Amino acid sequence: MSSRRPIAALPDLLISQIAAGEVIERPASVLKELIENAVDAGSQSIEIRLEAGGIRRIAVIDDGSGIAPHEMALALTRHATSKISSLSDLESVNSMGFRGEALASIAAVSHLTLTSRTRQAEHAWSFQSGGAAPVAAAGALGTTIDVRYLFDSVPARRKFLRAEATEFGHCIDAIERIALAFAQVGFRVFHNDRAVRQWLPASALQRISDVLGPEFNEHGIAVNAQGALLSLQGVVTRPTAARARADRQFLYVNGRHVRDRTVAHAIRSAYADVLHGDRQPAFVLFLQIEPTLVDVNVHPAKHEVRFRDSGAVYRFVSQTITQALAGTAGTQSGGVSAMPDPPGQPSAKPHAGEPAWNPSGQHALHLREPPSSAQRHPAAWQPFYQPLTEDAPTWPLGRALAQVHGIYILSQTAQGLALIDMHAAHERVMYEQLKQALDTHALPQQTLLVPVVFRVTEKELALAQECHDHLVALGFEMAPAGPQSMTLRSVPAMLARGDLEALARGVLRDLDHIGASRLLTEQRNTLLATMACHGAVRANRQLTVEEMNALLRQMEQTERADQCNHGRPTWIHWSVSDLDKLFLRGQ
Ligand SMILES: Nc1ncnc2c1ncn2[C@@H]1O[C@H](COP(=O)(O)OP(=O)(O)OP(=O)(O)O)[C@@H](O)[C@H]1O
Ligand SMILES: [Mg+2]
Known part of the structure; x- marks a missing residue:
């Protein structure tokens, strides 16, 4: 057996250095801890000064409650905290800090100076980690923690630091993460004495x-x-x-x-x-x-x-x-204009002119009142050269004017023009309808007058037989027509106008990839998306104006109709003023 050293307690500094390894990985982790302390101290404004990506220096200057001189040494000691004192405190902690570990860890791997002044003190005090006692210093209300030469005493860790620019990037990420959550606190960030970020207190x-x-x-x-x-x-x-x-x-x-x-x-x-x-x-x-x-x-x-x-x-x-x-079509674009401050944060005064909180989050191009029944049926075909301002339709997606290149529907809306991707929009509508129909067990089947016969592999044939009941539940009836061919006898009624062979093949392919056990459960929507894609109108199919309008009305009724199943937009809109800009009118 090899000889070993006797068991001995580790010296305090080494304990802290080992513990620091868990908390302090790089300058950004120091920064996170220091900013969190400043936030916990009730600061309203926090200044951050970095040098050489934070490797040479990280200073966080706050205007919070400060630390009294007799507590300064303790603040740098492990397991010393003002934030909790019992297990029950820990269970309901609402401060960022609670371990009493951060400053001790940072001090163990850097040169740390703490300067602070509380409201009661006549002047500030300064304390250096490893020092004997605080000394009188100049300084405003609040605390400055100045951390220099990170990891100088721990070369093994120093080696893991990346280029200054990379560490600086991590520091900015850390600052942004905290700044997003504490909007009421102002932040100013300097790198090598250059101002790089400034955020005023805000909503x-x-x-x-x-x-x-x-x-x-x-x-x-x-x-x-x-x-x-x-x-x-x-x-x-x-x-x-x-x-x-x-x-x-x-x-x-x-x-x-x-x-x-x-x-x-x-x-x-x-x-x-x-x-x-x-x-x-x-x-x-x-x-x-x-x-x-x-x-x-x-x-x-x-x-x-x-x-x-x-x-x-x-x-x-x-x-x-x-x-x-789940916003429905007609509410696209616009973005968010207000949100409440998360509870627990003192709310900052919203910027002047900011509209009130709109919980539905739907803005601009608003859905109007439902059209009256007289308007529900679109008027006869209107030539598309009709001026846009006249007789503006009241449907959010407007009145279809024409089909463009067999792909898009051009429509006149109350405020301008919309262009709708016919296939993508129809696919979305179908998909939502299929989901609803399946949820309510109301997916009507249509028997084909002329069954479709198509070639399949032995594997597909076997799968179709194995999943016969699932397919019937979805509205499909298929039977082998030979060793490598299949007869399709019925399909879901709402898909009956598409390319039926492609539809059946798509379903069989999904069946193969997904497996029968998940077909109607977890992966059901994948399958419905395939079905919708094959059932939706294809490019170059000539639509009548009534058909186009029917599609627009369906979109307005359909949840999430603003995007196709792949996250692409299904329609875009230009207001008359957008068009005016394109033509430089009034400029
Ligand atoms: N900027 C500051 N302003 C006022 N007090 C501070 C500040 N920074 C630290 N302190 C005091 O020092 C103590 C120790 O800070 P430290 O960050 O080490 O631990 P903590 O915040 O309590 O817990 P954690 O290790 O989880 O961060 C804090 O509990 C707090 O009382
Ligand atoms: Mg802390």
Whole structure:
């Protein structure tokens, strides 16, 4: 047996350095801890000064409550905190900090100076980690924590730091994450003495726009739902503004930015119908939940939480977002113009002229009153050279004028012109109708006058026989016509006008990929999407004006008709003033 050292307690500094490894990974993690402390201290304005990507210096200057000189040494000691004093405090904690670990960890791997002045003190005091006692100093009310030469004493960690620009990028990300949740706090950020960010105290919505850019809200739908023990507020973007990367997904649980699989799945499920699988939604969502129903003490850097009833959270989030996305056609565009401050945050004064909170999140191009029955049947064909202002139709998607290139429907609306992607729109309408019909067991079947015979593989043939009952439930009747051919005798009535062979093949292909057991359960909507795609009108099919108008009216009745099943827009709109701009009229 190899000889070993005797067991000995580790020195305090080494304990702190080991512990720091869990909390402090890079400059951005220091910054997160310092800003959270400043927020916990009730600051209204926070200044951040970085040098060399935060590696050389990170200073956070706040105007919060301050630390009294006799507590300064303690603040840098492990397991010393003013935020909780018992287990029951921990169970209902509403501050960002609670471990009493951050400053000790940072001090163990850097040169840290703390300067602070409380309201009661006549002047500020300054204390250096490892120093003997605080010394009198100059300084305003509040606290400055100055962290220099991160990881100089821990070369192993220093080696893992990336280029300054990369570390700086991580620092900005960390600042943005906190700034989004604390809109009422002003932030100023300097890098190498150059001002790089400044956000004034604002409403929650204005802060989102300031941090993420005004496009975020312009493509956004407001979310605001209140449950008995939890609430969800924020902005989710329209599927049409989805992104290739999941880089704009901000979830907060009681003000804390976290990653959470339950909520992530719930959001994905709400988008499943309207977003292609490889596109990512963007969102800023604040989930508020009764503190006793969530454990915040499950991750060393507090990046995760654990819900006591994750099923309830899942359902709440999924339903709320589904409803938010379920706007019907005619309410496209416009974006969000206001949202309430998440509860628990002192609300900042909204910017002047900001409209009141609109919980439906539907703005611009509003759905009008339902047309009267006299208007319900479109007037006879109107030539499309008719001036746009005359006899403006009252349907949100207007009155169809013509079919363009066999692909688009041109329609005149009350405010301008709309162009509708005929196939995408019809596909969406069909898909929603199929879902509803299947839910209510009202999917009528149509027997074909002339059965369709088509070639299949042995495997497809076997599958069709194996899943015979499922197919019948969906409205299909197929029977083998030979070793490699199939007869299609009936199809769902609403799809009977499409290309039936392609439809049947599409269903068999899904059956093969999905498997019978999930066909009518988890993967049902995938199958319905395939069916809708094959049932929808194809390009170049000539539609009558009545057919076009019927499609527009169906779209107005259909949830989520603004996007096709793949998240692309189904229609676009130009107001008369948009058109005027195109023609430089009045300029
Ligand atoms: N900017 C600040 N203003 C006022 N007090 C502060 C500030 N920063 C730290 N403190 C005081 O120092 C204590 C220790 O801070 P530290 O960040 O180490 O622990 P914590 O915030 O209590 O818990 P956690 O480790 O979870 O962050 C805090 O409890 C708080 O009382
Ligand atoms: Mg802290």
